[in-house]
Amino acid sequence: xxxxxxxxxxxxxxxxxxxxxxxxxxxxxxxxxxxxxxxxxxxxxxxxxxxxxxxxxxxxxxxxxxxxxxxxxxxxxxxxxxxxxxxxxxxxxxxxxxxxxxxxxxxxxxxxxxxxxxxxxxxxxxxxxxxxxxxxxxxxxxxxxxxxxxxxxxxxxxxxxxxxxxxxxxxxxxxxxxxxxxxxxxxxxxxxxxxxxxxxxxxxxxxxxxxxxxxxxxxxxxxxxxxxxxxxxxxxxxxxxxxxxxxxxxxxxxxxxxxxxxxxxxxxxxxxxxxxxxxxxxxxxxxxxxxxxxxxxxxxxxxxxxxxxxxxxxxxxxxxxxxxxxxxxxxxxxxxxxxxxxxxxxxxxxxxxxxxxxxxxxxxxxxxxxxxxxxxxxxxxxxxxxxxxxxxxxxxxxxxxxxx
Numbered sequence: 001x002x003x004x005x006x007x008x009x010x011x012x013x014x015x016x017x018x019x020x021x022x023x024x025x026x027x028x029x030x031x032x033x034x035x036x037x038x039x040x041x042x043x044x045x046x047x048x049x050x051x052x053x054x055x056x057x058x059x060x061x062x063x064x065x066x067x068x069x070x071x072x073x074x075x076x077x078x079x080x081x082x083x084x085x086x087x088x089x090x091x092x093x094x095x096x097x098x099x100x101x102x103x104x105x106x107x108x109x110x111x112x113x114x115x116x117x118x119x120x121x122x123x124x125x126x127x128x129x130x131x132x133x134x135x136x137x138x139x140x141x142x143x144x145x146x147x148x149x150x151x152x153x154x155x156x157x158x159x160x161x162x163x164x165x166x167x168x169x170x171x172x173x174x175x176x177x178x179x180x181x182x183x184x185x186x187x188x189x190x191x192x193x194x195x196x197x198x199x200x201x202x203x204x205x206x207x208x209x210x211x212x213x214x215x216x217x218x219x220x221x222x223x224x225x226x227x228x229x230x231x232x233x234x235x236x237x238x239x240x241x242x243x244x245x246x247x248x249x250x251x252x253x254x255x256x257x258x259x260x261x262x263x264x265x266x267x268x269x270x271x272x273x274x275x276x277x278x279x280x281x282x283x284x285x286x287x288x289x290x291x292x293x294x295x296x297x298x299x300x301x302x303x304x305x306x307x308x309x310x311x312x313x314x315x316x317x318x319x320x321x322x323x324x325x326x327x328x329x330x331x332x333x334x335x336x337x338x339x340x341x342x343x344x345x346x347x348x349x350x351x352x353x354x355x356x357x358x359x360x361x362x363x364x365x366x367x368x369x370x371x372x373x374x375x376x377x378x379x380x381x382x383x384x385x386x387x388x389x390x391x392x393x394x395x396x397x398x399x400x401x402x403x404x
């Protein structure tokens with residue numbers, strides 16, 4: 001008798017790009033260890049030489065942290081790239097199907113923004129891999145910044161083009177956007193994609209010493225960030241009315257927390273821009289400004305996480321899509337808020353609290369708060385493994401077989 005084999009991921013959706021995105025985000029969480037624990041005099045971020053020196057001269061705790069960090073970065077960056085390549089291949093096939101034609105004529109057209117979102121994350125993760133694993137990279141980094149900005153400009157073009165197709169269709173034809181099916185924050189995905197492009201575009205502002213590079217990075221990232229913020233605000237307000245009237249769509253309920261990664265990304269973008277303004281243009285922002293920014297972002301994130309978890313629990317989302325028989329590619333959207341919370345906590349603790357002198361670095365209060373960031377990170381790693389097993393494990397007659 002022939003046994004059927006089928007994986008949930010075989011029924012492909014553009015939201016599977018979020019699997020690549022989540023892996024890239026986890027690579028960033030491991031970089032936070034190096035960013036804030038490894039001394040890096042002479043440049044704003046740690047590079048291979050700093051990490052090597054800290055490992056050689058540090059104690060057992062420092063060495064253990066570095067081993068965990070570089071292993072995590074390498075593993076999740078590999079998974080990020082592997083899943084991106086797989087998704088790009090599936091997207092090419094999907095474009096030829098009838099499902100694609102239906103998608104681009106529905107509210108779900110914005111799901112295609114998951115592609116530029118994942119591309120932008122991979123470029124960001126690739127830069128981290130370069131810093132950590134490539135000796136001497138900082139000597140040629142000024143040549144890499146223009147190339148990175150060109151890459152982000154191209155990704156931005158892809159995102160705007162797709163947004164243009166969507167808005168052009170729904171705003172000119174009328175009656176083609178189903179307001180009753182807009183009962184989630186799924187329409188914030190374009191803002192998420194633009195935010196990820198903006199934070200990458202802002203990196204040279206923080207890291208470069210060439211005024212022209214810093215200036216171009218500042219101008220373009222401010223424009224992208226402003227547009228992302230505007231889009232997010234409008235899309236959220238439009239969706240809220242539908243959610244209040246019709247309830248939140250069960251399968252799209254994780255999108256309630258999409259505000260969390262958008263805020264983390266825009267927050268890091270702002271800090272990068274302020275650093276560039278400070279080092280290149282002598283516009284001095286105080287440590288209190290960073291404390292206010294990061295604390296405000298965390299407060300808003302806490303509200304959306306609480307709201308999202310409340311709705312997920314009331315709708316029994318976990319029973320349906322994480323433990324039960326149902327599978328949804330949108331479940332990968334659950335990874336982003338946890339990753340974003342972990343990263344923002346690191347910035348709040350190190351740039352905000354320590355920077356303002358409220359908490360002593362490496363003291364009891366420091367590690368107590370940092371443990372929250374690590375707990376969120378560990379939870380998201382477990383969630384990624386669970387989702388990958390559910391979606392990419394082979395299923396034979398309804399039973400999951402672990403992926404090879």
